[in-house]
Amino acid sequence: TGARRTKASSGCPMLKKHRLQKEFRNEVSQQGPLDIEDLANLGRTMGTCPYYGSRSMVRKVDLVVLPYQSLLSKSSREALGLNLKSNIVIIDEAHNLADSLINMYDSKITLSQVCLSFPSLPWLKFY
DSSP states (O other): OOOOOOHHHHHOGGGGOHHHHHHHHHHHHHHOOOOHHHHHHHHHHHTSOHHHHHHTTGGGOSOOOOOHHHHHOHHHHHHHTOOOTTOOOOOTTGGGHHHHHHHHHOOOOOHHHHHHHOTTOGGGGGO
16 A cells, blocks of 8 residues: 555665756756766755666666676666667776676685585595
8 A cells, every 4th residue: 555665765865855856867968978976966966866866867868887797787787777789889998898707707616516516426526
């Protein structure tokens, strides 16, 4: 019996001021491209959440700058509403891309875990 609360609206008290979020988006649209510090200062000055304010604009902008992890993770792209189809992706500092991929998707397993996973392999019993 009440409106279902989203994770965003229940987690950020500044989001409850919908009018301020709209004013924030209008101000950002008028100012043009802003870096993260400018967005944070504008949100602080207006008393609203710059993260969710700018995040809600992703579908309408011509340029989105984001970390590798947000670009390379399908769930992150979906959460942001970012569709790469028919878009151009420019990777700055691409020499760091391999390390970012490794950090995102690597995992470590111990020899004990391997032995437990394959108990029928006799040569593993010697380790």
